[in-house]
Amino acid sequence: MKPSVKFIHxxxxxxxxxxxxxxxxxxxxxxxxKNAVYNSFDKIIEAAIENDVNFLIISGDVFDNxxxxxxxxxxxxxxxxxxKEHGINIYLINGNHDPYRREGELLQLPKNVKICDTExxxxxxxxxxxxxxARVLGQSYRGSSESRKMCTFYTAPDQSVYNIGLLxxxxxxxxxxYVPVSKKDLLDNEHIDYWALGHIHQNQVINDHIPYIIxxxxxxxxxxxxxGIGGYYLVNLEPENTYYEFKKTSDYIFERLEINLSELxxxxxxxxxxxxxxxxxxxxxxxxxxxQGYIIxxxxxGKTNLYxxxxxxxxxxxxxxxxxxxxxxxxxxxxxxxxxxxxxxSKKIQDLDYIIEKDPFIKELISFMxxxxxxxxxxxxxxxxxxxxxxxxxxxxxQDPKEFQxxxxxxxxxxxxxxxxxxxxxxxxxxx
Ligand SMILES: [Mn+2]
Numbered sequence: 485m486k487p488s489v490k491f492i493h494x495x496x497x498x499x500x501x502x503x504x505x506x507x508x509x510x511x512x513x514x515x516x517x518k519n520a521v522y523n524s525f526d527k528i529i530e531a532a533i534e535n536d537v538n539f540l541i542i543s544g545d546v547f548d549n550x551x552x553x554x555x556x557x558x559x560x561x562x563x564x565x566x567x568k569e570h571g572i573n574i575y576l577i578n579g580n581h582d583p584y585r586r587e588g589e590l591l592q593l594p595k596n597v598k599i600c601d602t603e604x605x606x607x608x609x610x611x612x613x614x615x616x617x618a619r620v621l622g623q624s625y626r627g628s629s630e631s632r633k634m635c636t637f638y639t640a641p642d643q644s645v646y647n648i649g650l651l652x653x654x655x656x657x658x659x660x661x662y663v664p665v666s667k668k669d670l671l672d673n674e675h676i677d678y679w680a681l682g683h684i685h686q687n688q689v690i691n692d693h694i695p696y697i698i699x700x701x702x703x704x705x706x707x708x709x710x711x712g713i714g715g716y717y718l719v720n721l722e723p724e725n726t727y728y729e730f731k732k733t734s735d736y737i738f739e740r741l742e743i744n745l746s747e748l749x750x751x752x753x754x755x756x757x758x759x760x761x762x763x764x765x766x767x768x769x770x771x772x773x774x775x776q777g778y779i780i781x782x783x784x785x786g787k788t789n790l791y792x793x794x795x796x797x798x799x800x801x802x803x804x805x806x807x808x809x810x811x812x813x814x815x816x817x818x819x820x821x822x823x824x825x826x827x828x829x830s831k832k833i834q835d836l837d838y839i840i841e842k843d844p845f846i847k848e849l850i851s852f853m854x855x856x857x858x859x860x861x862x863x864x865x866x867x868x869x870x871x872x873x874x875x876x877x878x879x880x881x882x883q884d885p886k887e888f889q890x891x892x893x894x895x896x897x898x899x900x901x902x903x904x905x906x907x908x909x910x911x912x913x914x915x916x
Contacts, residue, residue: 488722489610489618489646492532495543495682496702497525498581500556503736504707505779506823516735516776516819522559524703524733528716529563531731533570535718538610538617540572543682543700544579544652550628552582557590568596575608576600578624579652579682580662600650602626605637618721621676622650629661633669640675646721649676652683655690670697678721685710687717687730696728703733708781708823711738713772735776738823741767745829746786753801756790757808764809768820777819782809784825787832787904794827802827828897830904833911846907853903863895 503517532540547556564574577600578584584602593599600606600622610618623634630652640647651670653663662683667690670679679697681690687701696719703714714734720727741764748759760782771778794801802825813820833839840846856862867874867890874888888894 485723486643486645486721487612487615487617488720488725489648490535490537490718490720491539491541491648492528492535492537492716493541493543493678493680493698493719493728494528494700494703494716495652495680496545496579496685496700497521497542498545498548498702498706499525499560500553501548501706503704503779505821520735520776521704521706523735524714525560525563527733528703529566531716531718532567532572537572537718538612539620540567540574541620541648541650541680542574542576543622543650543680544577544625545581545682546576546579547582549581550583550585552585552590554590561591561593564597565594568594572596573598573610575620575622575650577622577650577652577682578602580625580628580630583625583627600624605634605639607640616645618645619647620650621647625652630663631660633664635663635665635669635673635676635679638673638676643675646677647675648678648680648721649673650680650682653681654683655681667691667697671695678719686712687715689728698728700730704736705734705738708738708740708779711740713737713775732774736779737775737777738779738781740781740783742783742785744786745784745788745790746832748788748790751789751793753790753793753804757805760805760809761812764813764820764822768813768816771818773818775818777821779821779823781823782825784827784829786829788829789832791829791831794829798827828901830901831908833904833908836907839911840907846910849906849910850903853899857896857899867895 498521501521503520505517509518528540546560547553567574573596575598598608602624605621605623608620609616610620619640621638621640623637635649635651638649651663653665655665655667657664657666657669670676671691676695679695681697681699684699685702685705686699688699690697690699698717700716701714702710703716705711705714713732715730715732718729718731743760743763745756748756750756750759764782805825806822809822813822840850870890874890
């Protein structure tokens, strides 16, 4: 029977980066935001010691930058030294953000840090009390992109112990930037029992039995593109009692909150703000209170009488809403920071249902547009014509909030908006 092995699997620490907010960090009050990325790694180190794990795995992107920040490197070194005192080794691969440095690391890292090679797969044998209990295999990025299909070369001499493979990949066989492999490629490799993946910043379990395929995600999200709670996996591989648990680490959580204004039959900004506070209060009550705070993007949606007001002075109106909400939510525990408010509302057309019903042309137009939505070829055509700022390739690691990525949901919304706009124009120009 294989010996049991217990370890922590993390990835994408991005040390040296920090939370990005839609404001300047100005006071001691912001210390929490400044240190959150470091704090999340502290929690991982504490957990490794408390759980007395056999080792810690980091599947790439320890550092945010190829050049490494001195502060981040110093910090990482100290934390690794702490694990060394407890006899815990760290096995890591370099990812696309912190590829191998020819000139060496900035600081000499302690001996318990084992970095996988770039030119071939490194295999580390893990011993406890003189007995082999597991193997860790991995290969590092040479540069900020990596087109080698590395997982093919992960071969273990035998299956007498669990073999754990570290890989930094987007898990997309067509993406040659971040190791082009598919889930099937990983399943087909019979040598590996647990694929410890890194690169995608959302935690996800791709395969929940041998071979396990798991992304731990980023321990602390840094912008509105990295929503949800961050953490790591505590893993215990054992013939009769295998388990893996997601453990939370983020102090701050980014979330998007959609608020539909269709039900708000009011016309003034003050009534809107009152309504938003009520909606956000309800949302706040529903949140997990075991964190330092929340950073929220408020998305205004739906058909509203306030549409014209937004058309005329969107920038000032949004600024006014943000200022009001920020002061209303200041001083709470957990904290609640309104990062931004995005207006995606559309115009309310009076008696629209009646008009559609009575107007054969508009009725025909709507049915024509619904048919397009169901036609894959036409949808692909439309995607191509949307222009360069729209990125049809969704980058799962860095969902840049400033870049437009065409997900199915966004495309659906665009169709709806386009439909509304066309109908609105027709009706207004006819002067109905
Ligand atoms: Mn990363």
